[in-house]
Amino acid sequence: MFCHLRPVRRLCLEKISPHWFLYSRSLSGAEAVNALRPFYFAVHPDFFGQHPREREVNENSLKRLSVYLENLQKPGFKSLKPTQLTFYVRETDQNSSDGQEPFSTSGFRAVEFTLHTRDLLSTVLDILNSCSLSTEHLQSLNTHVHSQPLRQARRPPDRPIKWDKSYYSFTGFRDPDEDLEQVSRVETTLISWLDHNEKSAVKKLKNSLPLRRELDRLKDELSHQLQLSDIRWQRSWGIAHRCSQLHSLGRLAQQNLEALKTAKGCTLIFTDRSGMSAMGHVMLGTMDVHHHWTKLFERLPSYFDLQRKLMLLEDQISYLLGGIQVVYIEELQPVLTVEEYYSLLDVFYNRLLKNRIPFHPRSLRGLQMILNSDRYAPSLHELGHFNIPALCDPASLQWFILTKAQQARENMKRKEEDLMRLFCKYNNLNHFTTVCLNLRRAS
DSSP: OOTTHHHHHHHHHHHHSOHHHHTOOOOOHHHHHHHTHHHHHHHOGGGGTTOHHHHHHHHHHHHHHHHHHHHHTSTTOOOOOOEEEEEEEEOOTTTSSOOSSOOOTTSEEEEEEEEOOSSHHHHHHHHHHHTTOOOGGGGGGOTTOOSSOOOOOOOOOOOOOOOOHHHHHHHOOOOHHHHHHHHHHHTOOHHHHHHHHHHHHHHHHHHHHHHHHHHHHHHHHHHHHHTOSEEEESSOOOHHHHHHHHHHHHHHHHHOHHHHGGGTTOEEEEESSOEEBTTSOEEEETTSOHHHHHHHHHTHHHHHHHHHHHHHHHHHHHHHTTTOEEOOOTTTSOOOBHHHHHHHHHHHHHHHHHSOOOOOTTTTTTOEEEEESSOSSOEEOTTSOEEEETTOOHHHHHHHHHHHHHHHHHHHHHHHHHHHHHHHHHHHHHHHHHHHHHHHHHO
């Protein structure tokens, strides 16, 4: 069934290809790029600044063409899947006389073609002929050209074989149509994706507004009832999921309000496990039942005691390291419970006691450090704080801190200046907004 396909393809190539093409050498990658200069000049996206849709099509097609040319140059490749490309071709001196496709009033026309070639030279010819561009400049790249002038190579007719889906299922070959669909889906740009999903997003936002208002109401009521500082979520759960969690907490408050009052002044976080975080926030595991939550609230006084011991341990470490402040930055460190963080501090403190580091008292005041369990060497963050491993060698730690102290102060000063500029900009923006609102009301 398939044995006659290759001879037929070879006979067609011999009939339609010029003599110099059949005996020419293969092109290098640089020569192929040079040969395609007229094509790049005709389709380059920079010339379509006033036509964003056509510019986007050319950009995507050039990316796919680049991948196709790169694969052709890889050693040992067997064959490439057919690649269908669409370009908007500008009117140039080379193609203005060809009238295969009329140019639009904007000065360009759409060209579609499918590449299924095995070498760079035939690929270059196929592209140029598809866009009605001259191939005469290719003669200088051929080492076996005869004395007769180069003839325009005619593009082979596109007659792709359309196999039934069962053919690909039986043989295991990949369906080129499915591949093209996947490529088009992958190459969707952010702007096109936003345009495509804009109406759906607006509709979903409008439909979710009642649920969002319900979430704000539940959050405000529970915060006021339990006198909480804030209610947060560690993960980006949906609005309905968050409302369900607040309803569950509200039912627990109705059943055992006295136990929940121990969280007064705390920040409550819905997360994966229950306990108290290193920052002192009350963590409610979303997979736990009310019984576990009740036990957690009852144990909060003991957690507060451990938190006070933790702060004392931080002060003792600071004293041994010349006054450097030990901080826990929630955004830059892994989520730890108060027990885990206390254990980490205790290990580091005991190592410092065994190997006294001779820092001058208060010589490092104003500097900050965070303690890590997943690092092996100290480092200086761009924001100015030190990243110190709990198992760091004390001698190397002393040398690192002393040599980097000045840079750390400079980084912290730069951070404060950036924050001040941001604060001023924000205040100016608020002032400008207030003035505009007042002028609008006055008019």
